[in-house]
Amino acid sequence: MERRETPRDEFWPVxxxxxxxxxxxxxxxxxxxxTSGDEGGFTGVTAFRPYGEGDGLLHHESGTFTWRGVSRPAERTLRFLPGTAPGSADVRFADGRPFHDLDLxxxxxxxxxxxxxxxxxxxFTVRDADRWRTVWRVGGPAKDLLLVTDYAREG
Structure with a gap:
């Protein structure tokens, strides 16, 4: 894959x-x-592997989550299935419940x-062939969170 950098305000189409x-x-x-100002983080690896009949990917994330100075192992699994538009995905929780759509x-x-x-x-933003980012803002009666995740391709 060709690697090319993009300026901060540009995106890399997929x-x-x-x-x-x-x-x-x-x-x-x-x-x-x-709300509280508390900060934490997660460091680990996400693997996207073939799932089902070969038409989707199983997303498995594992690593260490640190919150308020306490570190512990953490993991999650999602399913990335073909979406309704060409090249898009239908993202689901491990149990099959809908999570969100994804079109890059x-x-x-x-x-x-x-x-x-x-x-x-x-x-979701793609910077180049080997880097992408997600920013989730979570709001509700008991939550006001900002989660920023940077992904860099391994190997």
């Missing part, structure tokens, strides 16, 4: 999000509680996920 994400990524996530054909995508009384608003 024709097929599932093909682009396949493989392993180093993950660095900052987590900030905007312009290099940037904004999506929402309502969760009980909270609303998760996500922005």
């Amino acid at each position: 024709a097929d999000v599932l093909a682009h994400l396949a493989g392993s990524w180093r993950v660095e996530r900052s987590v900030r509680d905007l 054909t312009t290099g940037r995508h904004i999506t929402d996920h309502p969760c009980a009384a909270d609303l998760y608003r996500g922005e």
